[in-house]
Amino acid sequence: MTPRHETSVVKQNLAYYASARSAAEYTREDGLRPIEQQLIAEFMPPPPAGILDLGCGAGRTTIGLSRAGYTAIAIDLSLELLTLARRRYPHLDFRQMDATELAFPVDTFDAALFSYNGIDCLYPVAAREQCLVGVCRVLKPGATFIFSTHNLVGGICSGGYWYAFSPSSGAIPFCANGTHDTKTPAASNFSTARHRDEQSTNCGARASA
Numbered sequence: 001m002t003p004r005h006e007t008s009v010v011k012q013n014l015a016y017y018a019s020a021r022s023a024a025e026y027t028r029e030d031g032l033r034p035i036e037q038q039l040i041a042e043f044m045p046p047p048p049a050g051i052l053d054l055g056c057g058a059g060r061t062t063i064g065l066s067r068a069g070y071t072a073i074a075i076d077l078s079l080e081l082l083t084l085a086r087r088r089y090p091h092l093d094f095r096q097m098d099a100t101e102l103a104f105p106v107d108t109f110d111a112a113l114f115s116y117n118g119i120d121c122l123y124p125v126a127a128r129e130q131c132l133v134g135v136c137r138v139l140k141p142g143a144t145f146i147f148s149t150h151n152l153v154g155g156i157c158s159g160g161y162w163y164a165f166s167p168s169s170g171a172i173p174f175c176a177n178g179t180h181d182t183k184t185p186a187a188s189n190f191s192t193a194r195h196r197d198e199q200s201t202n203c204g205a206r207a208s209a
């Protein structure tokens, strides 16, 4: 499948996610990390709510959500990682889909998760905005989108890399230890012109390439 934004950065990211190194990296873990468990407990409705798991990779978070009792639908652009996910967890719902082009009806999900700074792979900045708009469209009113992102401002001010976003309250930043980050402006959660190139190097690709 061809991503909507087929920039050189996106191509490099996809090549990275198709590599043996990436397969090893994303099959190393199995289940939710403590900070993810904490934010899910705080911001997501209780199981068996329906969760959209964006950028699921080899299914680490999807199995974690499922074990917690949630009904997860997981999407990723990388066929290679999806193949691993399906092999590891054949009973779960994995779909190849671009996070900037979500093919779900309006108001489908009770919450959404984009873990492990996956949203930083979306490039250019307009792609991240399209992802946010799309997530808001497929979330039920008032639902929350939890995601992490490499953010220089957040990192320098507080170590905050996690955000819980809802259309009504905007983005609430969290420190890496899960405490609310009161120092970083919520508006800094997405790239400014100054930071977007650094953010897009997250997955091993340079924006200038």
Ligand SMILES: C[S@@+](CC[C@H](N)C(=O)[O-])C[C@H]1O[C@@H](n2cnc3c(N)ncnc32)[C@H](O)[C@@H]1O
Residues within 6 Å of the ligand: 003, 013, 017, 026, 054, 055, 056, 057, 058, 059, 060, 061, 075, 076, 077, 078, 081, 097, 098, 099, 100, 115, 116, 117, 118, 121, 122
């Ligand atoms: C850092 S990995 C995280 C994988 C998984 N969530 C984990 O924590 O193990 C980011 C994931 O985002 C996926 N991704 C990148 N661009 C995407 C896009 N446009 N749409 C959907 N997934 C994308 C990559 O294929 C990769 O699996």
